[in-house]
Amino acid sequence: MRLHQSALKTLVISLLVFVAALVLAFLGIGLKYNFGAEATVLYLPLVYAVLAVVVTSFLFGWVRYELNGGVALAVAVLHDQLLSFALTSLLSLVFPLSAYTPVFLVAGVAASYVFSVPVLRDARQTLRSNNSLKREQAAAEAVKSGKPLKFTVAVIAVLSLSALIISGNSAMLGTVLPLFTGLFAALVSSCFLTPYLWASMDPRISKRR
Numbered sequence: 001m002r003l004h005q006s007a008l009k010t011l012v013i014s015l016l017v018f019v020a021a022l023v024l025a026f027l028g029i030g031l032k033y034n035f036g037a038e039a040t041v042l043y044l045p046l047v048y049a050v051l052a053v054v055v056t057s058f059l060f061g062w063v064r065y066e067l068n069g070g071v072a073l074a075v076a077v078l079h080d081q082l083l084s085f086a087l088t089s090l091l092s093l094v095f096p097l098s099a100y101t102p103v104f105l106v107a108g109v110a111a112s113y114v115f116s117v118p119v120l121r122d123a124r125q126t127l128r129s130n131n132s133l134k135r136e137q138a139a140a141e142a143v144k145s146g147k148p149l150k151f152t153v154a155v156i157a158v159l160s161l162s163a164l165i166i167s168g169n170s171a172m173l174g175t176v177l178p179l180f181t182g183l184f185a186a187l188v189s190s191c192f193l194t195p196y197l198w199a200s201m202d203p204r205i206s207k208r209r
Contacts, residue, residue: 108182115190139195
């Protein structure tokens with residue numbers, strides 16, 4: 001298994017961001033809440049929820065897109081959840097969070113599915129329709145085919161975020177912040193992580209359908 005350079009860089013950068021956010025949170029600098037909302041937030045259920053979505057994603061990906069698809073989807077979902085949490089924690093220094101933060105963090109899995117599942121589907125279909133292509137080439141083609149959708153969603157997200165910033169409603173922005181960070185994390189993984197994780201795995205470990 002040889003991991004594509006872009007996937008490796010994405011994992012390293014995301015890990016560094018997560019560690020930085022975790023250190024700041026433990027030091028009491030990061031992960032700021034609004035109106036004393038931190039008193040109502042429980043993190044253990046959030047951990048259980050993330051583990052549940054990761055396991056579910058693996059099982060879904062394995063059944064639908066074979067073992068390498070299951071591993072790629074599970075890693076992408078875990079990456080997106082951790083990166084979203086890290087970015088939310090760091091940005092909370094400017095936009096304090098609400099008690100709904102854990103719910104909106106886990107809800108980010110929807111963005112992971114919207115972007116990563118089509119990439120896995122398109123990569124496998126591309127490879128099957130052209131056996132002369134290498135797996136990394138098929139992965140790159142899948143990323144390219146999904147760009148219009150990602151561009152449209154990104155534009156809508158930026159416009160929505162801009163509207164909240166211009167309105168000066170920082171409390172509302174802090175509430176929905178995990179949705180934007182989840183969307184960003186999902187965009188990153190679907191372009192640089194998910195397809196190349198799928199491509200890096202030996203196809204012989206998966207039973208062809």
